[in-house]
Amino acid sequence: MVRTLTAVRAARMTPADRVAFADAALAVAGHEVADPVLRAIVEQAARDELTGDEAVAGIRRHVQGTAPQLTRGEPR
Numbered sequence: 001m002v003r004t005l006t007a008v009r010a011a012r013m014t015p016a017d018r019v020a021f022a023d024a025a026l027a028v029a030g031h032e033v034a035d036p037v038l039r040a041i042v043e044q045a046a047r048d049e050l051t052g053d054e055a056v057a058g059i060r061r062h063v064q065g066t067a068p069q070l071t072r073g074e075p076r
Contacts, residue, residue: 018046037062
């Protein structure tokens with residue numbers, strides 16, 4: 001018997017779909033992203049504004065406390 005495999009083109013995911021997928025995967029494991037800075041990094045990566053490596057580096061800087069800290073009155 002001959003079997004033919006065909007490739008099915010994946011549907012194009014929107015950034016909102018990507019974030020929803022990540023949220024669902026975390027929820028299944030009992031987690032969520034509540035930190036607004038981490039949420040912003042995830043959303044930037046979902047929009048392809050950051051590579052995966054850049055997102056990981058930004059998350060590590062934020063979580064490990066090596067990110068620059070803003071002081072009151074300092075512009076963003």
